[in-house]
Amino acid sequence: MTGVEGYMYPNEITLYWSVLIVLYPFITGLVAGAFILASLERVFNVAAVKPTYRLALLTALSFLLVAPLPLVLHLGHPFRSPEMYFTPHATSAMAMFGYVYMWYLMAVLVFEIWLDYRREIVFLSQSTQGLLGIVYKIMTLGSTNISERALHIDERVGWVVTLVGIPSAFMLHGYVGFIFGSIKANPWWSSPLMPVVFIFSAMVSGIAGVMLLYMGLTKLRKQTIDMRCVDSIAMYLFYIFIIDFSLEMLDLVHRIYEADESFRSLDFMVHTKLYFSQIVIQICLGTILPLVLLFLTQVVKLPEIARKRIYAISGCLALIGIFAMRWNVVIGGQLFSKSFLGYTTYKMALVTKEGLFMAIALTLLPLLFLWVLIKLLPPWPETSEHAPAIGD
Amino acid sequence: MSVFKDAGHLFRFAGLFVLAFILFLVIRHFVVPKSFGQYGHYRAASIGEIAAHQVKYAGHETCETCHAEVFDVKKDGKHAHVNCEACHGALAKHADDPGAMTPTKPDTAVICARCHTASAAKPKGFPQVVPADHSTGLPCETCHQPHNPGMDAAAPKAPVKAAGGAK
Amino acid sequence: MNISRRQILILLPAAAVAWKSVLAGTPEASPNYKMTDHWWSMLIDIPKCIGCGNCVRACQTENDVPDGFFRTWVERYHVTDYHMENPEVISPDGGKEGFPVAVADEGKYFFVPKMCNHCTDSPCTQVCPVGATFTGPDGVVLIDPKYCLGCAYCVQACPYGCRYIHPEKKVADKCTLCYHRITKGLTTACCEACPTGARQLIDLKNPKDPIHEFLKTHDVQVLKPQMATGAKAFYNGLDGSVR
Numbered sequence: 001m002t003g004v005e006g007y008m009y010p011n012e013i014t015l016y017w018s019v020l021i022v023l024y025p026f027i028t029g030l031v032a033g034a035f036i037l038a039s040l041e042r043v044f045n046v047a048a049v050k051p052t053y054r055l056a057l058l059t060a061l062s063f064l065l066v067a068p069l070p071l072v073l074h075l076g077h078p079f080r081s082p083e084m085y086f087t088p089h090a091t092s093a094m095a096m097f098g099y100v101y102m103w104y105l106m107a108v109l110v111f112e113i114w115l116d117y118r119r120e121i122v123f124l125s126q127s128t129q130g131l132l133g134i135v136y137k138i139m140t141l142g143s144t145n146i147s148e149r150a151l152h153i154d155e156r157v158g159w160v161v162t163l164v165g166i167p168s169a170f171m172l173h174g175y176v177g178f179i180f181g182s183i184k185a186n187p188w189w190s191s192p193l194m195p196v197v198f199i200f201s202a203m204v205s206g207i208a209g210v211m212l213l214y215m216g217l218t219k220l221r222k223q224t225i226d227m228r229c230v231d232s233i234a235m236y237l238f239y240i241f242i243i244d245f246s247l248e249m250l251d252l253v254h255r256i257y258e259a260d261e262s263f264r265s266l267d268f269m270v271h272t273k274l275y276f277s278q279i280v281i282q283i284c285l286g287t288i289l290p291l292v293l294l295f296l297t298q299v300v301k302l303p304e305i306a307r308k309r310i311y312a313i314s315g316c317l318a319l320i321g322i323f324a325m326r327w328n329v330v331i332g333g334q335l336f337s338k339s340f341l342g343y344t345t346y347k348m349a350l351v352t353k354e355g356l357f358m359a360i361a362l363t364l365l366p367l368l369f370l371w372v373l374i375k376l377l378p379p380w381p382e383t384s385e386h387a388p389a390i391g392d
Numbered sequence: 393m394s395v396f397k398d399a400g401h402l403f404r405f406a407g408l409f410v411l412a413f414i415l416f417l418v419i420r421h422f423v424v425p426k427s428f429g430q431y432g433h434y435r436a437a438s439i440g441e442i443a444a445h446q447v448k449y450a451g452h453e454t455c456e457t458c459h460a461e462v463f464d465v466k467k468d469g470k471h472a473h474v475n476c477e478a479c480h481g482a483l484a485k486h487a488d489d490p491g492a493m494t495p496t497k498p499d500t501a502v503i504c505a506r507c508h509t510a511s512a513a514k515p516k517g518f519p520q521v522v523p524a525d526h527s528t529g530l531p532c533e534t535c536h537q538p539h540n541p542g543m544d545a546a547a548p549k550a551p552v553k554a555a556g557g558a559k
Numbered sequence: 560m561n562i563s564r565r566q567i568l569i570l571l572p573a574a575a576v577a578w579k580s581v582l583a584g585t586p587e588a589s590p591n592y593k594m595t596d597h598w599w600s601m602l603i604d605i606p607k608c609i610g611c612g613n614c615v616r617a618c619q620t621e622n623d624v625p626d627g628f629f630r631t632w633v634e635r636y637h638v639t640d641y642h643m644e645n646p647e648v649i650s651p652d653g654g655k656e657g658f659p660v661a662v663a664d665e666g667k668y669f670f671v672p673k674m675c676n677h678c679t680d681s682p683c684t685q686v687c688p689v690g691a692t693f694t695g696p697d698g699v700v701l702i703d704p705k706y707c708l709g710c711a712y713c714v715q716a717c718p719y720g721c722r723y724i725h726p727e728k729k730v731a732d733k734c735t736l737c738y739h740r741i742t743k744g745l746t747t748a749c750c751e752a753c754p755t756g757a758r759q760l761i762d763l764k765n766p767k768d769p770i771h772e773f774l775k776t777h778d779v780q781v782l783k784p785q786m787a788t789g790a791k792a793f794y795n796g797l798d799g800s801v802r
Contacts, residue, residue: 007648009673009720010629016711016724076709076729083689083708086420089433094712095688111405118401141408143401150398157402184786185682185718338720339802341648425706434693438703439594445739448621449751474754478613482620482748506657507611507754513635513661513668514609518755 006342015334015346018354019327020070023362025176025198026326027067030366032173032199033206034060035109035165040236042162048232054116054379055217056210061109062369068101070362074354093179104172108165114139115158117377122146135376173202180329187262188333193251200244205322207237208315213370215312221380227304231297234311238294241318245287248325265340273335273343278328286321290314450487452476458490462539469540470519479503479538500532592742594696598764599736600791601747602773603672605798607757610635610670615655617752621737628723629653630734631674631749638800639666646800671794671801672758674749675700675721675734676782679789683713683722692731698763698791699738704730718786736760761793 004013038056040046072078088095114121122144125136174195180186181194211233218225255263270278293314297307331346349355396403430436452475456463459476466472477483485493501523510520521527527534535543610633618624618631633654637647647666651658654670661668677700684692684700691707694700707730714722714731725732737747745751746760761770773779773795780797781790794801 007634007650010627010632010650010653011714011723012720013627014723016714071710074710076711076724077707080689080706080708082423083691083706085416086424087428087433087690089688089690091685092688092712094686094710097688106409114405141401141404143404145398145401147398150401153399153402179712183682183686183716185716334715338718339648341646341802428690431696432693433690435690435703435706438705439695439701439738441703441705442701442735442738443742445622447740447743447745449617449740449745449748451740451745451751471754473756475751477617478752478754482617506613507609509660511610511658511660511668512663513637513658513670515606518609 003345003347004342006337007339008337008342008344009339012334012337013344015331015344017330017334018074018346019331019348019356019359020074020354020362022323022327022330023070023359024067025173025330026205026323027063027070027362027366028173028176029198029202029205029322029326030209031060031064031067031104031206032169032202033204033208034063034210035169035206036203037207037210037233037236039162039166039169042159043166046232048228049236051226051229051380052210052214052233054377055214055374056206057109057113057116058373058377058379059210059213059366059370060206061105061113062373063366064101064105064109065369066362066366068097069365070359071097073358073362093175093182096175097179100168100172100175104165104168108161108168112158112161112165113377115154115161118154119146119151120377132376170199174199180333185338186333187260188266188336189329191251193247197244197247197251200240200247201322201325203240204237204244204318207233207240208318208322211237211311212315212319215308215315217374223380225308227307230311231307234294234297234307234314237315237318238291238298241287241291241294245291248287262340265336269332269336269343273345274328274332277324278332282321282324282328286317286324290317290321293317446484448482448484449477450482450484454487455483465537465539469537470542471539498538500536500538501527501529504532504536504538591744596764597697597741597762599698599741600677600761600763600793601674601736601750602759602761602770602779603674603792603794604757604759605669605671605794605796607755608633608670608672609755609757610654610658611754612654612657613752613754614672614749614758615653617748618734619655621740621748622735624732625726627652628726628732630721630732631672633658634671634673635661635668636671636798636800637661637666637668638798639664643800648802669798671797672749673719673721673782674792675736676719676788676790676792677734677736679791680787682716682718682786682788686712686716688712695738699736699741700733701735701738702731702733704728704732707731718783718788719790763791 034056037049038053038060041049041053072081075081084095084098088098118140121136121139125133125140125144128136177195177198180189180198181191183189211230214233215225215230255266290313293310296302297310302310334344335346336343351357425435425437427436428434431439455476462476466474479498480495481498483493483495486495505523508520508523510522514520523529532538532541612633614631615629615633618629622630624630631653632650634648634650635654635658637649649658658670677694677698679694679698681694681700684694687693688710689706689708690703692700692702692713704725709724709729709731711724711731714724717733722731722733724730737745737749740747741760747758750758750760759770762768763770770793774793777795779793779795781793782797782801783790
C-alpha cells in the first residue's frame with residue numbers, strides 16, 4: 001500500500017478528517033480569541049485596546065459565520081446536518097456543537113454587536129436610501145428608541161452579555177478541544193489538557209489576528225496606528241502566548257516522562273512524519289520565535305517602527321504556529337495506527353470538496369464577510385470615507 | 393412604565409428568539425422520524441431495515457435438506473465440521489431456486505491448497521502439505537474425496553456425486 | 560471442549576424455519592425472534608485459525624463490503640522473544656486471499672481474526688452526534704445508514720479500527736454481526752464459511768449456549784481490555800502481543 005509504513009489496521013489507511021477539520025478549530029479559535037480581546041475593554045476596562053473593540057467583535061462574527069462550513073462540507077451527507085439540532089445525542093461531545101454555536105452566535109455575538117451599534121443603526125436607517133436603507137430598517141427591529149435611558153440600558157445589558165460571553169467563548173472553544181481530548185481510543189488526542197490548550201491557543205490566534213487586522217486596516221485607511229493600543233495588545237499576546245506554550249510543553253513533558261504504551265509510536269511520528277509541521281513550524285517558527293520577538297519588545301525600548309514590524313511578524317508567525325498546532329492535532333492524530341505498529345500518510349486533495357482550494361476559499365471567506373460587515377457597520381469613529389457619517 | 397418602554401427594543405429581540413424557537417419545535421415535530429426513541433436514542437425502524445437485508449449464504453442446514461447423501465458422506469470424515477459453503481461459496485440463490493443457478497464445481501487443486509498449503513504460521517496439528525511435492529500438480533480429488541478426505545474412506549476418484557456438482 | 564455443529568443445531572431452534580421465509584428478507588418473516596431474548600457476541604478461537612481468509616471473503620460477499628475496507632479481517636502476527644512489544648504484523652488485503660507461506664524461525668506465528676467487538680459500552684455509539692449508531696436491545700451495535708451524517712467521529716472513537724466510511728454511501732459502516740442472518744436463525748456469514756470453527760456466534764442470554772461452559776474452562780480475553788469498552792468478541796488463546 002502506498003504511504004503506509006509498518007502495520008495499520010486496514011480501515012485506518014484512509015484518513016477521514018481532512019484539512020477542513022484542521023480549519024474548523026482554527027476558525028473557532030479566532031472567534032473565541034477575538035471575543036476575549038473585545039471583552040478586555042468591556043469587562044476588564046482596559047481602555048487602551050478600545051480602538052479594536054468593535055473590530056474584534058465584527059471579526060469574531062465574520063469568522064463565526066464561516067466556522068460551521070468546513071464541518072458541514074466534510075460530512076458525507078451535509079443535508080442531514082440539521083439532525084444535530086433535532087436529535088442531539090446527549091453523550092456526544094459533537095452533538096452540542098449546534099447548540100453551543102447557536103447560543104454563541106445569536107445570544108452573545110449578534111446581540112452584543114446589535115446593542116453596541118443600535119444608535120448608529122437607527123441613524124443609518126433614517127439617512128440611508130434604497131435597499132441598504134431597508135436592511136438598516138430591518139436591523140432596528142422597528143424600534144428607533146435611542147433615548148439616553150434606552151442607550152444606558154443597552155450599555156448595562158451589553159456589559160452583562162460580554163460577561164456571559166467570556167465563559168461562552170471558553171465553552172465554544174474549550175469544547176472543540178474536548179471533542180478531541182475525550183477520545184480515549186486516540187492517545188495523541190486523549191488528554192484533559194486538550195480543552196485548556198485549545199482555549200489558550202485560541203486566544204493567541206484571535207488576539208494576533210485582530211492585531212494584524214487592526215494594523216493592516218488602519219494602514220489601508222491611511223490612518224495612524226494607535227501605538228498605545230497595539231502595545232498593550234502585544235503585551236497581552238505575549239503573556240497569553242507564554243501560558244499557552246507552558247501548557248503545551250507541560251503536555252509534552254508529561255507524555256515523555258510517562259512514556260505509556262503509545263509513546264514509542266507517537267515519538268517516532270513526531271520525529272518523522274510530523275517533524276516539519278510540529279518541531280519546525282509549530283514549536284520553533286510558530287511559538288519560540290514570536291515569543292522571543294515579543295519578549296524583546298517588552299524588555300528593550302525599541303523605536304515605534306521596529307515595534308510595528310515585530311508585532312506584524314510575530315502576529316503572522318503566531319497565526320502560522322497555531323494553524324500548525326491544529327494541523328498536528330487533527331492530522332497527526334490520524335497518521336499513526338491505533339495498533340501502535342505503523343503509520344499512514346495524508347495526501348491533501350486539491351480541487352475536491354475537502355481539498356486545498358476549498359480550504360483556502362474558506363479561510364478567505366471570513367475576510368469577505370468582515371469587509372461586508374465593516375461597510376455595513378463601520379467600526380471606527382466618524383472618519384471613514386465610504387460609509388455615511390453617523391448622525392447625518 | 394418608562395423602563396419597559398426604553399427596553400422595548402430588547403423585548404423585540406427576545407421575541408425573535410421565541411419565534412425562532414417555536415418554529416424550530418414545529419419543524420422538529422415533523423422532521424424527526426416516528427420510531428425515533430422507541431428503544432433508545434435512535435430510529436427503531438432501522439433495526440428492521442437492517443434485518444431485512446438479503447441473505448447470500450444459505451447455511452448448511454438448508455443445503456442438507458436436499459443433499460442428505462453428501463451430509464452422510466461428510467458426517468464421519470475429517471471435514472464433518474466444514475460447512476458446505478466454506479468451499480462451494482455463497483449459494484442462497486441456488487437454495488431458493490435450484491434450477492435458476494447451478495453452482496460450479498470447485499477446482500480442488502486451488503480450493504484445498506487455500507487451507508492445506510504448509511506454512512509455519514498455521515497451527516501445528518493442522519494437516520498441511522507443500523502442494524508441489526505432495527501431488528506433483530494433480531488435483532487433490534485424484535486421491536482424496538473432498539467430502540471425506542481421509543485416505544481410508546474413499547477410493548481414488550470415488551464416483552460419489554459431489555454436492556452441487558454440475559459436471 | 561469444542562462446540563460441535565450438533566450443539567449449534569440445538570442452540571438455534573429457529574434454524575428450522577422454512578428456507579422460503581428466511582429468504583423473504585422481511586423481519587416479519589422471523590416472528591419467533593424477540594430482541595430482548597438475546598445478547599449476541601462472538602467467540603474467536605485463535606489456535607484454530609489457519610488464516611485461509613474464508614471469513615473475509617464471505618463477509619464481503621454477504622454484506623457487499625467495498626474493496627479495500629473490511630468488516631472483518633485477519634492479521635498474522637510474528638513474535639520473537641525479544642520483541643514481544645513490537646510484533647511484526649501483516650494483513651495483506653485484510654487477509655482476503657490468505658497469507659504468504661511463512662518459514663519457520665525462532666519466532667512464533669499465529670493468526671488473529673478481527674471484527675467489530677459489539678462493545679457493551681461502545682465508544683463509537685457514545686460519540687455519535689445524532690443517534691445514527693446504537694447498541695440494539697440484543698447487544699448488536701448497528702448503524703442506521705439513513706440517519707448517519709458521515710461525520711466519521713465514530714471511526715475516530717473506535718479503538719479497534721473496525722469502522723470506515725463507505726466510499727459510495729458516504730455513511731459509517733461496519734460489522735452488523737450479520738444481523739439479517741442471526742435474526743432468522745442462521746449464523747453469521749463468517750462463521751458459516753469458517754472451515755475450522757475458529758469463529759462461533761454466541762448468545763450470552765441463551766442458557767443452553769455452550770459458550771458458558773467454554774468460558775468456564777478456557778482462558779478467554781478481549782482486545783484492549785484497558786479501553787474498558789465492554790468488548791464482546793471473546794478471544795481464546797490470545798497472545799499478549801496482540802493489539
